[in-house]
Amino acid sequence: xxxxxxEAFSDGVFAFAITLLVLGFTVPMHxxxxxxxxxxxxxxxxxxxxxxxxxxLSFAVIGLMWQNHHALFRLVARVDRKTVxxxxxxxxxxxxxxxxxATLGAYPTTHAATFLYGVVLSMCGTSYxxxxxxxxxxxxxxxxxxxxxxxxxxVAFRVGWLTxxxxxxxxxxxxxVSFALYITIVLYFVVPRGVDKDxxxxxxxM
Amino acid sequence: xxxxxxEAFSDGVFAFAITLLVLGFTVPMHxxxxxxxxxxxxxxxxxxxxxxxxxxLSFAVIGLMWQNHHALFRLVARVDRKTVxxxxxxxxxxxxxxxxxATLGAYPTTHAATFLYGVVLSMCGTSYxxxxxxxxxxxxxxxxxxxxxxxxxxVAFRVGWLTxxxxxxxxxxxxxVSFALYITIVLYFVVPRGVDKDxxxxxxxM
Amino acid sequence: xxxxxxEAFSDGVFAFAITLLVLGFTVPMHxxxxxxxxxxxxxxxxxxxxxxxxxxLSFAVIGLMWQNHHALFRLVARVDRKTVxxxxxxxxxxxxxxxxxATLGAYPTTHAATFLYGVVLSMCGTSYxxxxxxxxxxxxxxxxxxxxxxxxxxVAFRVGWLTxxxxxxxxxxxxxVSFALYITIVLYFVVPRGVDKDxxxxxxxM
Amino acid sequence: xxxxxxEAFSDGVFAFAITLLVLGFTVPMHxxxxxxxxxxxxxxxxxxxxxxxxxxLSFAVIGLMWQNHHALFRLVARVDRKTVxxxxxxxxxxxxxxxxxATLGAYPTTHAATFLYGVVLSMCGTSYxxxxxxxxxxxxxxxxxxxxxxxxxxVAFRVGWLTxxxxxxxxxxxxxVSFALYITIVLYFVVPRGVDKDxxxxxxxM
Numbered sequence: 001x002x003x004x005x006x007e008a009f010s011d012g013v014f015a016f017a018i019t020l021l022v023l024g025f026t027v028p029m030h031x032x033x034x035x036x037x038x039x040x041x042x043x044x045x046x047x048x049x050x051x052x053x054x055x056x057l058s059f060a061v062i063g064l065m066w067q068n069h070h071a072l073f074r075l076v077a078r079v080d081r082k083t084v085x086x087x088x089x090x091x092x093x094x095x096x097x098x099x100x101x102a103t104l105g106a107y108p109t110t111h112a113a114t115f116l117y118g119v120v121l122s123m124c125g126t127s128y129x130x131x132x133x134x135x136x137x138x139x140x141x142x143x144x145x146x147x148x149x150x151x152x153x154x155v156a157f158r159v160g161w162l163t164x165x166x167x168x169x170x171x172x173x174x175x176x177v178s179f180a181l182y183i184t185i186v187l188y189f190v191v192p193r194g195v196d197k198d199x200x201x202x203x204x205x206m
Numbered sequence: 207x208x209x210x211x212x213e214a215f216s217d218g219v220f221a222f223a224i225t226l227l228v229l230g231f232t233v234p235m236h237x238x239x240x241x242x243x244x245x246x247x248x249x250x251x252x253x254x255x256x257x258x259x260x261x262x263l264s265f266a267v268i269g270l271m272w273q274n275h276h277a278l279f280r281l282v283a284r285v286d287r288k289t290v291x292x293x294x295x296x297x298x299x300x301x302x303x304x305x306x307x308a309t310l311g312a313y314p315t316t317h318a319a320t321f322l323y324g325v326v327l328s329m330c331g332t333s334y335x336x337x338x339x340x341x342x343x344x345x346x347x348x349x350x351x352x353x354x355x356x357x358x359x360x361v362a363f364r365v366g367w368l369t370x371x372x373x374x375x376x377x378x379x380x381x382x383v384s385f386a387l388y389i390t391i392v393l394y395f396v397v398p399r400g401v402d403k404d405x406x407x408x409x410x411x412m
Numbered sequence: 413x414x415x416x417x418x419e420a421f422s423d424g425v426f427a428f429a430i431t432l433l434v435l436g437f438t439v440p441m442h443x444x445x446x447x448x449x450x451x452x453x454x455x456x457x458x459x460x461x462x463x464x465x466x467x468x469l470s471f472a473v474i475g476l477m478w479q480n481h482h483a484l485f486r487l488v489a490r491v492d493r494k495t496v497x498x499x500x501x502x503x504x505x506x507x508x509x510x511x512x513x514a515t516l517g518a519y520p521t522t523h524a525a526t527f528l529y530g531v532v533l534s535m536c537g538t539s540y541x542x543x544x545x546x547x548x549x550x551x552x553x554x555x556x557x558x559x560x561x562x563x564x565x566x567v568a569f570r571v572g573w574l575t576x577x578x579x580x581x582x583x584x585x586x587x588x589v590s591f592a593l594y595i596t597i598v599l600y601f602v603v604p605r606g607v608d609k610d611x612x613x614x615x616x617x618m
Numbered sequence: 619x620x621x622x623x624x625e626a627f628s629d630g631v632f633a634f635a636i637t638l639l640v641l642g643f644t645v646p647m648h649x650x651x652x653x654x655x656x657x658x659x660x661x662x663x664x665x666x667x668x669x670x671x672x673x674x675l676s677f678a679v680i681g682l683m684w685q686n687h688h689a690l691f692r693l694v695a696r697v698d699r700k701t702v703x704x705x706x707x708x709x710x711x712x713x714x715x716x717x718x719x720a721t722l723g724a725y726p727t728t729h730a731a732t733f734l735y736g737v738v739l740s741m742c743g744t745s746y747x748x749x750x751x752x753x754x755x756x757x758x759x760x761x762x763x764x765x766x767x768x769x770x771x772x773v774a775f776r777v778g779w780l781t782x783x784x785x786x787x788x789x790x791x792x793x794x795v796s797f798a799l800y801i802t803i804v805l806y807f808v809v810p811r812g813v814d815k816d817x818x819x820x821x822x823x824m
Contacts, residue, residue: 005625005688007211012633015218018301019226020637025305027312042318045309056298063294070211085808088681092674095636099643103663106645112660190291213417221424224507225432231511233518248524251515262504269500276417396497419623427630430713431638437717439724454730457721468710475706482623602703 014066024102051105090127118168125161220272230308257311296333324374331367426478436514463517470513502539530580537573632684642720669723708745736786743779
């Protein structure tokens, strides 16, 4: 039950952060003086395509983080105070994503926006790795969990985190390449990893 | 339990998206210089009637989607990784509805706003149909579920989706007719379909 | 379980609507040119006191509606399609409260804002009464529920609804009196009703 | 189950309030006339560092309040009407935190913003202490709970509340010292209190 409330709170923040991404889109406003023509409005809406890419990217990022959270805590038997603290760090970083997504959508080719985006994703990755490290060290996993499966998860999380950090650094030199890297990392996580699948405890049922 | 967390997350996104629709209404602002008269404010508030129609329409749309989601997953025994992915696609499209609703409320007679609205609803419909198709193909339904009932659902979803896509196309020529079509489709789903009712497994209890 | 998901969705909308009330407060903005003095900021913040009253009022209103919803559905054995529909009507009205609260806070002495507030509360009351009427008519209550208790609830809901509608009408003539009436109605519901308490099935445990 | 819905509603408000903190950050906007340079954007984003500190502070504050709520209600056997009322008072104060955080982030060195922040935190503390006091007085705790543990919690809550109130008063004279005090109080609650740990009923499992 306690783990249940912990998961429900996390789910709430993930679900809410993912829904707030829509605030990155703002309705084109017309001054009081004149009603915009249909062509004006179409032009303004078409300008929002970088916002749409940033939206889809962040939706996938938060969706995957939620799914990883889900997959991880299915295997965890006990949630201690330190896990709660590290989880808050993770949620606090995740909840910043709507802001950096809106910034990325508004200024997609700038060093500033792409770097900021990578910094926040790296913060999420750091929290995730710290939390996983703490869970492993404190033997919080259920006894039935395969040790090789946990090692695989540790490696996958570390690789993901390093790539985010790298993409953030790239943003300082080549913003557009950095943006492409973010998309690549997400695709890496979306495509199921063959080797893990064999070890996944109850892989057929998610 | 896993299905439980999957449903809870989906419910969260549906509930937040439906509540964020209210952001389509903005409090009429007065410049710092002068306090508006009561008549000014009344006039400004009365101007919001297209927003109210768009709000009611989208509230019904999201409410029905939530209800369909609920009805569908009651029959599903297993949630696999692909279902989670297609569900994220659905939620990602749904979470855009507050934005397109606000745009529709602000510019109800434009081609741009009515077309955009239809595109997002069609995206929701597409995700729903893909997800249903995957569930059927992977035999994810509970064994007790009537095959004819599933076929009925498949047909109903496809009809709904085609009508949304059609209404979006109509928006390119006759925006107001398109708006009326959106309302009609919602009414089609609100009125219970006689033929399905007989096949519904536990129809008395929802 | 189905009732569980129905309640979870409703709770989500109530909890979200109550939290969105905070959007009625906007941070006093300073133009880019000059940083406001501390005295400027204090004056701007003090101007928000009507917003604070409107916030507290609406927080109590939504809180009480959630509590009534909770108390009502504890007694309900079955949730059918029509209940879901009437519940969406209730949630759709409730989700408008953040908007009318912000309007009331910004223009507390106008006919327009106090009338609009009353209209939305009356819509909530209407939905509640329709839903309760449907539940009674379709024998949806658990068999163990005392008939006198249900009658007491029906009367209390009807009285509350009539008073909201009355307060809305008063707003057309005397906005400030109408505002005071809204507060009075909330206090009426906050103070536990003696006669009902004796009939409440498990009154000690909520 | 009833306690379950009470906790779920509270969790919802905590989770939403914590996620709404992100609204304290606004995307630097460019006028229509000219696209800002990368350097402009970097400068604007760097100006947001007080917002980041305020964000982290409030995230920790709400996170800890949620954790305390969780820890407290694990020990509570019955939730009565008065507890629900005092809990709404607590949630109503908590839901104001996104607004006062945004104000603090925008004007971190003013008397007005630091005082307002302290007032809202003190309101949260007051509600918490009233609720705890009511729970103790009405013997709502589970019989298995150690009396010394409850006394320890009462003392800890009272100390926290007094310190918040003190920090609010300090804001009237030395805003920056007040800000530092808020951070100190949060750290006081984050660091586990040795003496309580021995008395905590099932300390290993949160």
